[in-house]
Amino acid sequence: MNRTKPVVESPSEEEARVPASERAYRRLKQLILDNEIAAGSQMLELEAAARLGMSRTPVREAMVRLEQEGMVELRPRHGMRVLPISPDALAEIYDILTALEGMAAESAARKGANPDQLAALQQAVDEMEEALAADDLLRWSQADARFHRQLVELAGNRRLASIVEQVSDQAHRARLTTLRLRPKPVSSNRDHAALVAAIRDRDPQKAREIHEQHRRRAAEMLVALVRDFGLKQL
Amino acid sequence: MNRTKPVVESPSEEEARVPASERAYRRLKQLILDNEIAAGSQMLELEAAARLGMSRTPVREAMVRLEQEGMVELRPRHGMRVLPISPDALAEIYDILTALEGMAAESAARKGANPDQLAALQQAVDEMEEALAADDLLRWSQADARFHRQLVELAGNRRLASIVEQVSDQAHRARLTTLRLRPKPVSSNRDHAALVAAIRDRDPQKAREIHEQHRRRAAEMLVALVRDFGLKQL
DNA sequence: GCATCACTTAATGCATACATAAATGCATCC
DNA sequence: GGATGCATTTATGTATGCATTAAGTGATGC
Numbered sequence: 001m002n003r004t005k006p007v008v009e010s011p012s013e014e015e016a017r018v019p020a021s022e023r024a025y026r027r028l029k030q031l032i033l034d035n036e037i038a039a040g041s042q043m044l045e046l047e048a049a050a051r052l053g054m055s056r057t058p059v060r061e062a063m064v065r066l067e068q069e070g071m072v073e074l075r076p077r078h079g080m081r082v083l084p085i086s087p088d089a090l091a092e093i094y095d096i097l098t099a100l101e102g103m104a105a106e107s108a109a110r111k112g113a114n115p116d117q118l119a120a121l122q123q124a125v126d127e128m129e130e131a132l133a134a135d136d137l138l139r140w141s142q143a144d145a146r147f148h149r150q151l152v153e154l155a156g157n158r159r160l161a162s163i164v165e166q167v168s169d170q171a172h173r174a175r176l177t178t179l180r181l182r183p184k185p186v187s188s189n190r191d192h193a194a195l196v197a198a199i200r201d202r203d204p205q206k207a208r209e210i211h212e213q214h215r216r217r218a219a220e221m222l223v224a225l226v227r228d229f230g231l232k233q234l
Numbered sequence: 235m236n237r238t239k240p241v242v243e244s245p246s247e248e249e250a251r252v253p254a255s256e257r258a259y260r261r262l263k264q265l266i267l268d269n270e271i272a273a274g275s276q277m278l279e280l281e282a283a284a285r286l287g288m289s290r291t292p293v294r295e296a297m298v299r300l301e302q303e304g305m306v307e308l309r310p311r312h313g314m315r316v317l318p319i320s321p322d323a324l325a326e327i328y329d330i331l332t333a334l335e336g337m338a339a340e341s342a343a344r345k346g347a348n349p350d351q352l353a354a355l356q357q358a359v360d361e362m363e364e365a366l367a368a369d370d371l372l373r374w375s376q377a378d379a380r381f382h383r384q385l386v387e388l389a390g391n392r393r394l395a396s397i398v399e400q401v402s403d404q405a406h407r408a409r410l411t412t413l414r415l416r417p418k419p420v421s422s423n424r425d426h427a428a429l430v431a432a433i434r435d436r437d438p439q440k441a442r443e444i445h446e447q448h449r450r451r452a453a454e455m456l457v458a459l460v461r462d463f464g465l466k467q468l
Numbered sequence: 469g470c471a472t473c474a475c476t477t478a479a480t481g482c483a484t485a486c487a488t489a490a491a492t493g494c495a496t497c498c
Numbered sequence: 499g500g501a502t503g504c505a506t507t508t509a510t511g512t513a514t515g516c517a518t519t520a521a522g523t524g525a526t527g528c
Contacts, residue, residue: 019511044479055513057291060480061298068302070393077479077520092391095337103333157326159304159404163397170393253481278509289483294510311490311509 021058024048025065028080032071033172037082039234044079069166085174085234087227093171094219100164101152102212108154109199109207118200121150125192132186137179144185147192151211154199171222174234178225188218255292258282259299262314266305267406271316273468278313303400319408319468321461327405328453334398335386336446342388343433343441354384355430362423371413378419381426385445388433405456408468412459422452 028048031037049059063080066072072080085093113121124147131140152164191214198207226234262282265271283293297314300306306314319327347355358381365374386398425448432441460468 021511046479056480057512057514061295061511064295064298065302068299070396074480076481079479089393092393095341095389095391096334096394096397099333099337100330103329107329155329157329159323159326159401160330162304163330163401167393167397255481280509290510291482291484295481308510310511313509 019058020052020054021061024052024054024059024062027052028059028062028066029071029169032066032082033169035173035176039082039084039173042079042081048080070170083170085171085226087223090171090174090226090234091219091223093167094215094222096167097164097171098212098215098219100160100167101148101215102208104152104155104157104160104164105195105199105211106204106208107157108151109202109204111154111156112202113154113199117150117154118196121147121154121196121199124150125189125196128185128189128192132184132189140185141175141179144188144192151195174222174226174231177231177234178222178229181225181229182221188214253292254288255295258286258288258293258296261286262293262296262300263305263403266300266316267403269407269410273316273318273407276313276315282314304404317404319405319460321457324405324408324460324468325453325457327401328449328456330401331398331405332446332449332453334394334401335382335449336442338386338389338391338394338398339429339433339445340438340442341391342385343436343438345388345390346436347388347433351384351388352430352434355381355388355433358384359423359426359430362419362426366418366420366423374419375409375413378422378426385429408456408460408465411465411468412456415459415463416455422448 028037037043045056045059045063048063049056052059063072063074066080067074070083072082074080124143127143128140128147131137131143148168149161149165152161155161191210195207195210195214198210225231262271271277279290279293279297282297283290286293297306297308300314301308304317306316308314358377361377362374362381365371365377382402383395383399386395389395425444429441429444429448432444459465
């Protein structure tokens with residue numbers, strides 16, 4: 001059991017208007033996404049409360065939300081445990097993302113995108129290109145995340161965007177951890193560029209196919225990596 | 235503002251081991267799904283607590299969960315408001331269900347189903363057939379729901395099943411309310427039967443296409459109905 | 469050394485109290 | 499009649515206390 005040493009974190013002034021439970025939720029989630037609370041490790045309500053400088057009540061509310069999102073499990077007397085992501089879980093997650101983002105791509109191409117939206121997508125592609133040229137994988141991954149988020153938003157389905165974000169967050173640590181273990185994502189960015197073109201050309205079938213294949217390939221590689229390296233605590 | 239008159243509901247013995255917050259969640263959700271708390275109406279924490287015979291603490295936890303599921307919104311000093319489902323929201327919901335269930339159908343056909351699983355699907359189809367012959371629409375809708383749930387479970391993706399359930403629940407009242415406004419779902423059940431055959435034949439593409447078209451048609455009809463009848467509070 | 473039992477500790481679930489601030493009601497003015 | 503200001507009421511967000519019981523620890527017996 002990995003117990004985090006209490007470090008009291010007081011709210012800054014600008015945060016003071018945000019309810020404590022929301023602050024707790026955001027902070028705990030960030031700690032999980034950043035792998036600062038390791039997968040498989042546990043944190044008691046009282047520990048989190050001490051660390052965040054508040055009472056147990058808002059902390060508990062934050063933990064319930066995180067449990068609802070599939071990021072953690074809550075067990076009486078054991079606190080909040082960050083759920084590790086197994087290869088099988090990763091495959092599940094990416095199956096869902098493939099279906100939903102494929103639908104988003106199709107929707108975006110059907111609805112069409114205005115010049116600003118297309119420019120933003122293209123800008124993300126360009127930035128990925130630059131990041132690859134500069135061997136800056138972190139920058140690449142940030143632009144990649146932005147691209148995917150923008151794509152989903154283009155579908156104009158608020159529920160979809162929310163679900164995709166939650167599901168994607170579950171795999172975040174796995175992506176981060178394997179970032180330097182993967183081959184340089186050159187063909188990945190070719191897919192991105194082709195997808196932008198399909199959206200511009202208003203070709204829903206093509207957009208969907210490109211993106212589903214793209215997502216499937218990425219998933220296969222990621223799942224295989226996690227399996228091959230025996231990574232268990234992601 | 236529609237205020238529900240407090241009726242105290244004490245837990246039965248078999249429920250006593252279920253935490254109060256879980257009981258509150260289930261009860262409130264059922265009230266929403268059954269349209270006993272009307273869309274658009276509000277219920278204060280204290281009202282719900284009085285009605286459920288517990289303190290505000292577990293009630294609040296239940297409400298936070300329901301908010302996370304997109305069933306309600308919580309506003310300080312206004313309590314929990316059941317979110318109405320507009321035609322646009324319905325379209326969003328069904329787009330998501332179409333993508334996810336289409337993926338489930340493809341997955342089920344790819345993995346294959348054992349004889350028990352196939353029999354269960356076929357049994358649901360048969361029961362829908364009987365219900366149609368007996369003009370028992372409620373029975374039909376229950377068998378229909380069962381069919382869809384079983385289909386999604388066949389994909390063997392636990393996260394998928396959970397997401398589909400949540401998204402589907404958001405549209406539950408709309409389905410219930412329009413049940414008798416829709417034409418008799420004869421062709422719907424033909425789709426179901428064809429899907430079972432595609433799964434049995436292990437034809438993923440066909441399964442996916444059948445089911446996506448089925449879902450799309452159902453969505454179009456439902457959305458049009460809600461629009462045409464000017465139904466706002468679903 | 470291992471299993472069992474009794475006792476103690478402590479983490480959660482929940483109830484209650486308190487502080488804050490939004491909503492409401494009322495009086496006054498134009 | 500409508501707008502404004504002020505006082506009062508009240509619903510939430512949170513802190514704290516209490517009851518329950520699971521988990522941990524130590525002693526004992528085989």
